[in-house]
Amino acid sequence: MEHTFWLDRWQKSEIGFHQAVAHDFLERHWSALGVPKAAEVLVPLCGKSNDMVWLADHGHSVIGTELAQSAIDQFFAERFRTPAAVNQAVFTVSRAGPYALWCGDHLALDPAVTRRIGGVFDRAALVAMPHTMQQTYADKLAALTPSGVPVLLVSLDYDPSEMDGPPFPISPGRVNELFSRDFRITLLEKRDGLNASQNLKNRGLTALQEMAWKLVRR
Ligand SMILES: C[S@@+](CC[C@H](N)C(=O)[O-])C[C@H]1O[C@@H](n2cnc3c(N)ncnc32)[C@H](O)[C@@H]1O
Structure with missing residues (x-):
């Protein structure tokens, strides 16, 4: 999508993707990834997601990437934190407590920033990318993820x-196509996701599969 599409969504507070609580796949599957407790975790296209709070509550420091500074400002304001902000290359980095949120284009992030991460959590990041951008996103994820490090996707x-994205549909075959060169892939869970997605039901979906994947960087 164009950057302006997302900046506009944040400006108008049209953020139906935002969830009031952390994603339940984190609760159920994060421990199976074996990420060391104090390790840094990358959350690409982080929005102001409560998944970052869940990860911090479980001992991790969090590196988030996000286009919209207002999303980052809201994340900290809602937690009564005042971040210190510095410019780093084409990003503005806001830091407070366990969080370092990088405002800018995720695809421009230098792999040096993530060289010490122990895990990645992707919810609504790959699926926010249109088909033509998905391989670029997958290649960037491979570049940002050190060998042996797992991703919960x-x-x-x-x-x-039935509906135009975002979110865009990603079939199991597509996961394989995008990631099998650089990651070992395990399907952890597949379930009917429609009842939990009133927002997408309202947009016309009559069926929705939600999947959790473990990808381990080769
Ligand atoms: C569908 S939302 C998901 C946000 C978050 N992961 C969540 O679960 O609430 C996608 C987010 O990615 C951001 N975004 C889109 N393209 C981006 C890019 N190229 N670099 C960084 N952030 C981007 C948007 O501003 C938006 O907040």
Whole structure:
């Protein structure tokens, strides 16, 4: 998507993707990844997600990337934290407590920033990318993820004739196509996701599969 699409969404507070609580796949599957407790975790396209709070509450420091400074400002304001901000290359980095949120284009992030991460959590990041951008996103994820480090990926699949993305549908075959060169892939869970997604139901979906994947960087 164009950057302006997302900046506009944040400006108008049209953030139906934002969840009031952390994603339940984190609760259920994070421990299976074996990420060391104090390790840094990358959350690409982080928005102001409560997943970052869950990760911090479980001992991690969090590196988030996000286009919209207002999302980052809201994240800290809602937690009564005042971040210190510095400019680093094409990013503005806001830091407070366990969080370092990098405002800018995720695809421009220098792999030096993530060289010490012990894990990645992707919810609504890959699926925010249109088909033409997905391989670029997957290649960037490979570049940012050190060898042996796991990713917990949440993907969605649905009939594209029922709704225009984002979120965009990602079939299991597509996960394989995007990631198998650089990651070992395990499907952890597949479930019916429609009842938990009133927002997407309202947009016309009659069926939705939600999947949790463990990807380990080769
Ligand atoms: C669908 S939302 C998901 C946000 C978050 N992961 C969550 O679960 O609430 C996608 C987010 O990615 C941000 N975004 C889109 N493209 C981006 C890019 N190229 N670099 C950094 N952030 C981006 C948008 O501003 C938006 O906040």
